[in-house]
Amino acid sequence: MWWEPALILAMVALMLAMVALLVAWMMWRLCQRKLDAMSRLMRELTRTRDSYRKQLxxxxxxxxxxxxxxxxxxxxxxxxxxxxxxxxxKDPQGKLYSRAARMVQLGADVEEIMAECEMPRAEAELLLSLHRKQK
CATH class of the missing domain: 1.20.5 (Single alpha-helices involved in coiled-coils or other helix-helix interfaces)
Structure with a gap:
């Protein structure tokens, strides 16, 4: 039976080919799973980018x-x-009141305010009274 070693060799070659195909198929499945995971990640990143774009x-x-x-x-x-x-x-009188108020803040008395602002005593006393209430 001289053909037996050839047959055995052919069967070994066939088995090696089947193992190689099995390994290739397993690697292809692994790559396919990685590709699917990357596709899911890409879709999520695209949604996130679109959300940020809308917020911007x-x-x-x-x-x-x-x-x-x-x-x-x-x-x-x-x-x-x-x-x-x-x-x-339009209101020069308002300027006098502003000036009188500043004088009160600086410690002027009724007489000084009346003289500088040409203001009646009652108005000068009213300004002093208002200023004291604000303190």
């Missing part, structure tokens, strides 16, 4: 709104400042 867009919109409000408040502040300037120019 909302923040940008809010920032623009705040900028517009700050601009409007600045404009209103400018108008109020102009109105205050106009009132100060």
């Amino acid at each position: 867009e909302e923040l940008q919109a809010a920032n623009i709104g705040m900028g517009n409000k700050v601009t409007e408040l600045g404009r209103q502040l400018g108008q109020l400042h102009e109105q205050q300037q106009e009132l100060a120019l």
Whole structure:
């Protein structure tokens, strides 16, 4: 039986081929599982990125709104400042009261306030009384 070693050799070769195919199939399955895991991770990262992008867009919109409000408040502040300037120019008597109030804060008495601000005694005494109540 001279053909028996050839048959044995063929069977060994066939078994080695089957083992090689089994190892290759197991490696392919492992790679497939890793690929699936990476795909899931990629989908999750994409969702997270989209969520952050949406939050950023909302923040940008809010920032623009705040900028517009700050601009409007600045404009209103400018108008109020102009109105205050106009009132100060129209009311010279108000300047005297402001000056008298500063004098009271600096410790002036009734006589000094009456002389410097050309104010009646009753008004000078009222300013002093108000100032003392504020302390």
